[in-house]
Amino acid sequence: MKSILRTVFIGFVLFFLMACLIGKSVTGIPGASPSNAPEATSVSTAANTTTAGTTAAARGKPNIIFILTDDLNADEMQYMPKMQSLIAGQGLTFSNYFVPESLCCPSRASTLRGQYPHNTQVLSNDPPLGGFQKFYDLGEDKSDVAVWLQAAGYHTMLAGKYLNGYPLKDNHMYIPPGWNEWYSASSGTDAYSEFNYTLNENGKEVHYGDQPQDYGTDVYVGKAMDFIQRSDKAGQPFFVYLAVYAPHAPYTPAPRHADLFPEAKAPQTPNYNEADVSDKPGYISNRPLLTRKQKDNIDTAYRKRLQSLQAVDEGIEKIINTLQADGQLDNTYIFFTSDNGYHLGNHRQILGKIAPYEEELHLRLMVRGPGVPAGKTVDNLVGNVDLAPTWAEIGGAKLPDFVDGRSLVPLLGDTPTPLAQWRQAFSLEWGSNPLPALAANATAEPTSEDPNGELEPHDQDQQESKALPASVKKKLAIPFFRGVRTQTMSYVEYQTGEVELYDIQKDPYQLNNLAAGADPSLLAELSARIKELALCKADTCRTAEDAAFKFIK
Numbered sequence: 001m002k003s004i005l006r007t008v009f010i011g012f013v014l015f016f017l018m019a020c021l022i023g024k025s026v027t028g029i030p031g032a033s034p035s036n037a038p039e040a041t042s043v044s045t046a047a048n049t050t051t052a053g054t055t056a057a058a059r060g061k062p063n064i065i066f067i068l069t070d071d072l073n074a075d076e077m078q079y080m081p082k083m084q085s086l087i088a089g090q091g092l093t094f095s096n097y098f099v100p101e102s103l104c105c106p107s108r109a110s111t112l113r114g115q116y117p118h119n120t121q122v123l124s125n126d127p128p129l130g131g132f133q134k135f136y137d138l139g140e141d142k143s144d145v146a147v148w149l150q151a152a153g154y155h156t157m158l159a160g161k162y163l164n165g166y167p168l169k170d171n172h173m174y175i176p177p178g179w180n181e182w183y184s185a186s187s188g189t190d191a192y193s194e195f196n197y198t199l200n201e202n203g204k205e206v207h208y209g210d211q212p213q214d215y216g217t218d219v220y221v222g223k224a225m226d227f228i229q230r231s232d233k234a235g236q237p238f239f240v241y242l243a244v245y246a247p248h249a250p251y252t253p254a255p256r257h258a259d260l261f262p263e264a265k266a267p268q269t270p271n272y273n274e275a276d277v278s279d280k281p282g283y284i285s286n287r288p289l290l291t292r293k294q295k296d297n298i299d300t301a302y303r304k305r306l307q308s309l310q311a312v313d314e315g316i317e318k319i320i321n322t323l324q325a326d327g328q329l330d331n332t333y334i335f336f337t338s339d340n341g342y343h344l345g346n347h348r349q350i351l352g353k354i355a356p357y358e359e360e361l362h363l364r365l366m367v368r369g370p371g372v373p374a375g376k377t378v379d380n381l382v383g384n385v386d387l388a389p390t391w392a393e394i395g396g397a398k399l400p401d402f403v404d405g406r407s408l409v410p411l412l413g414d415t416p417t418p419l420a421q422w423r424q425a426f427s428l429e430w431g432s433n434p435l436p437a438l439a440a441n442a443t444a445e446p447t448s449e450d451p452n453g454e455l456e457p458h459d460q461d462q463q464e465s466k467a468l469p470a471s472v473k474k475k476l477a478i479p480f481f482r483g484v485r486t487q488t489m490s491y492v493e494y495q496t497g498e499v500e501l502y503d504i505q506k507d508p509y510q511l512n513n514l515a516a517g518a519d520p521s522l523l524a525e526l527s528a529r530i531k532e533l534a535l536c537k538a539d540t541c542r543t544a545e546d547a548a549f550k551f552i553k
């Protein structure tokens, strides 16, 4: 706790020093409309008098910046003091933001298309269940949020990680439609290490080596800053999709941050190395307690993860300074989140994702922008499927009929939609669609293979699993599941017939699976809702999500 406070404090001090040095308020005016005068006036006194005239109001449409981390969990977001002060502190924190599937490629496909994984059909990182190849084969890149925003007049750019499995094997310089500028690795998985990688930069391959200035996060941030300045000069509204690899394995920090957090240890939450797992499904209850070596590995990973985040945090400040200098800060929405969460010893899992627990699925979304009140929290149930429709509404883009999610614009102002009039249920998913047997066949075998395939560096869970005998490996594989998250409960049905029910308000660490002794009416209601959500499309998703529950007290 002390170290968190210290980090936050240092962040605030640096932030205010910096604000003083550049002689203008970086804090902006919370909730100011683009036409509000004071901020525009203060900006026009700065050196950029040529661009000051091209202010928000004249340009019409607001800019949209999306900053996406990779595998960052909600707890670790505390270690980004600049993000906390410059985005959350100047905007909203969505406390109930979820991803339906805690895995890179499915989450990113859902984000780009506004659809649950069972509708994008991108269900894993690699073919045949998923990967970029599947997204491409299904033609989904021809209609995603980049295409919609570009059609609405936006100058669009992607820097960093796209979908796992990009580039295509037989067309490795392919750039998906909708992107005016493109900076993504043209050489498979090498960008995860942050050094010695090659980018496809708008059709030209550029290699980055092993020098400090080649560090991936810094490079992507630099591309975004350059793009923002050029778009601003051109007088075009812009959409930036900045997807850093941090803090994904192998968790490489920038050299300047490699000595930070020397004492940090993974949070010893009540479910860390859970003592009694007899309530859990087999893939957890068959796990032995963590060994000393595994605990050390988790702590080392945790330190490196926190270190690797610091360049992202600095990048956020640089981008905000760039917007400020261009007079665009008050006309720009900035969204920050992660593609999925991560477990570090929770429920005896080592390091990884996919399982339907809070550490994996329950994230935070931070948003600042025109009219967004500062420093507030919104508790409505929202998720990655809502991002594309939100950006489409902000940008005045036409939304295709296939979208499952909903715009968050009604939640971005001073009077958000009341919880009772909002979504009551969110779908949780992992595995083939439809499931071969959804809670119908207790003997069905878990079929999850190696979900990370070769399309991203393996997490410790996969690495250790590889060395185990096949029979043990099978016991520890996460069976396919469908589930539902409500405001207060999490309910999951596995392909094996196992079920889990948690009261998240009473048991936020999911220590006591209540399924065995639960009210049969409640279980039946939740089970019926899962079946509706698992098969829903567009309007039928929203109907299934919005229906009130009778048996949740």
Ligand SMILES: [Ca+2]
Binding pocket: 070, 071, 103, 104, 248, 339, 340
């Ligand atoms: Ca990820």
Ligand SMILES: [Ca+2]
Binding pocket: 274, 276, 277, 278, 279, 280, 510, 511, 512, 513
């Ligand atoms: Ca337990």
